[in-house]
Amino acid sequence: MTMQSILDDTQKFLDMLGLKEEPFGAYYSDTKPDNAFGPKKGVPISRELEDKGEIDMHEVMKTFSCIMGNIWLARKKHRAAFVSAEEYGCIGGVYYCSMMKPHLRFVEHYVSTGFEGTPLHGERYMPSPEAMNKFMLKVNPRKAPGKYCIFKPLSQFENGEEPEFVIFFARPESLCGLFIQTVFTTGDIDCVATPFGAGCTNILGWPLYYKEKGQEKAVMGGLDPSARKFMKTDEMTFTVPLSLYEKMLAALPESMFNYETDWQSVRKKVERSAKAWGEVE
Template sequence: MTMQAILDGTAAFLNHLGLAEEPFGVYYADTKPDNAYGPKTGTPISRELEDRRELDMQEVMKTFSCVMGNVWLARKKKGAAFISTEEYGCPGGVYYCSMMKPHLRFIEHYVSTGFPGTPLHGERYMPSPDAMRAFMEKVNPRKAPAKYCIFKPLSQFTDGAEPEFVIFFARPEVLTGLFTQTIFATGDMDCVMSPFGAGCTNMIGWPLYYQEQGLEKAVLGGFDPSARKFMKTDELTFTVPFSLYSKMLAALPESMFTHETDWSGVRKKVARSVKAWGEEE
């Protein structure tokens, strides 16, 4: 599919889904879009500096900026968001977006049970630093192919570039359609995954992982308590590799959306949800 065909297909797909917000695409490039939302340049970070005890995490956190927060701004302003090695914002996000390897050991404690004897009690999302380390080492994003990891609305891919992944932001009724269309396009009952991770891990880290494994998997995310502040109530993320998304669009003519199926009942619930949240256009 050409990018124009993708955009045309997306418009039809969104209409079937009853979703007003277009999906975002994510890609890597050496230049970032004008007026993109992202972190400020932070103090240098690396495992090497951390191992030498030359990394001041209080200094690092002075420029903290969540990937999900910047994507939230981009969504509201219909612009782009980015992260880079120097403009990293979050010591976890910079790893999940494949901008830095290896990960900081600090994250193993921060996301689990903290550092004993200190005020940092940890987020308590993982039961121990060892469990968190195993998670980090499994995700293990590839080395980034360019300076920036960029998120922007799909309609802004007009220069011949293609996204690696397509990210939807949706509530359960719409997710029903996304989930089912993914199954219909692949015939794979296990093609939608939902592993543990930060908001950005499930938007990009895990999709990269499955792609590196040679697997076409969609990833359902948005369950990170720390990222919920940057999402609508009841909203989740649904990320698909661009190759799979093309198949989903190509399969639309034979799908439940264009035949007499129970989707018509779900579509009515989508409309009720939109009305309940005051999001009617």
């Protein structure tokens, strides 16, 4: 499919789903988009420097900037967001977006139980640094094919550009449509995964993981407590590799959206939800 046909069919799909906001595309490039939201350049970080005790985390945190936070700004302003190895913002996010390997050991403690004998009690999302290390090694993003990891609205992809992944932001009713369309397209009851991870892990880290394994899977996310402040109430994420997304669009004519099914009653709830949150009159 051409990018224009993808955009045309995406608008039809959005109408069916009751979504007003277009999805974002994720891709890698050596060129940073103009006016993109992203972190400031941080102090150098690497496992080698960490092992030598040459990283000052207080200095690192001075330029902290969450990838989901920058995407949130990009969504509101209809612009792009980015992260790079030098403009990393978050030491976890830069790893999940495949911009730096190996990960810093600090993350293992920060996300789990902290450092014993210090005020850092950890986020308590994982039961131990060892469990967090196992998770980090499993995600194991590939080496990035470009200097920048970029997220931008699908309609902003120009000739010669295409997203590697398509990312939706949706509440449960519209998410229901995305989920069923993925199952209808693939015939696979396990075609949607919801593994543990940060907000950016589930919109990109895990999708990369499945793609590298040759598996066409959608990944649902938004269950990271730290990322919830950068999402609408009740909203989740749903990421699909472009190859699968094109098949989902091609399957729309025969899907539940074009027949008398229970989707019609769900679609009415989409409108009620939007009214409840003051998004339509």
